[in-house]
Amino acid sequence: MRRRTVTSGGLDEVLDSLASAPPAAREEAAPAQPPARDQQGMRSEFEFELPRGYVDDEGQVHRRGSMRLATARDELRPQIDLRVKENPAYLSVVLLSQVITQLGTITDVHAGVVERMYATDVAFLQDFYRRINSEGHTHAAVTCPLCHGSFEVDLSGGRLGES
Numbered sequence: 001m002r003r004r005t006v007t008s009g010g011l012d013e014v015l016d017s018l019a020s021a022p023p024a025a026r027e028e029a030a031p032a033q034p035p036a037r038d039q040q041g042m043r044s045e046f047e048f049e050l051p052r053g054y055v056d057d058e059g060q061v062h063r064r065g066s067m068r069l070a071t072a073r074d075e076l077r078p079q080i081d082l083r084v085k086e087n088p089a090y091l092s093v094v095l096l097s098q099v100i101t102q103l104g105t106i107t108d109v110h111a112g113v114v115e116r117m118y119a120t121d122v123a124f125l126q127d128f129y130r131r132i133n134s135e136g137h138t139h140a141a142v143t144c145p146l147c148h149g150s151f152e153v154d155l156s157g158g159r160l161g162e163s
Contacts, residue, residue, distance in 0.1 A: 044069045045101065046132050050121040054103055054113065062104025067125070070133050074098045083111070096125050 045068045053063040078084045078094040093114045100109040114122065143150050 046128070048125070048128050050117075051124050052118045052121050054106075054117050054121065056106065060104070062106060065103040065109075066101050067099050067128060067132065068101050070095070070099050070129070092122070092126055096122070096129065099129065100125070 045066050047064065047066045050063045050065070053061040055061055074095065077098065078091045081090075081094050083090045084094055093111050097109055097111040097114045100114070101107070103109050103113065106113065114125075117125075141150060
């Protein structure tokens with residue numbers, strides 16, 4: 001396998017062109033990252049696409065993101081959070097904010113971001129979390145209500161025909 005090196009000047013030019021592009025273009029222009037894998041080659045990060053999308057303060061909609069597998073610490077930390085002690089329903093907000101690694105161009109996904117998401121997107125992320133952490137994949141078996149044919153869909157947001 002050949003490795004390519006990019007000079008710092010070439011890298012600076014690429015970064016400058018992305019920085020000057022509008023946010024939507026930066027999100028589309030970002031190169032697709034291979035799925036994160038741990039030392040044993042297990043997939044530890046999963047991409048998703050929100051049904052509605054998170055709208056930031058500038059009105060930019062962020063739909064694509066990635067979520068990493070949860071650790072025991074991720075699941076224990078919310079138990080000592082005062083917001084969760086006051087309102088147990090807040091647990092999923094804290095938990096999701098710890099495992100979502102990116103949402104569009106946002107790399108600092110905190111509880112405030114999750115709080116401002118639409119309820120349908122939070123429900124999607126809760127199900128997505130359960131699937132990747134309990135079942136290890138993002139696939140679901142479904143049945144067509146018209147022809148009653150059974151097939152499998154990928155809930156991570158992939159479109160038909162994409163690989």
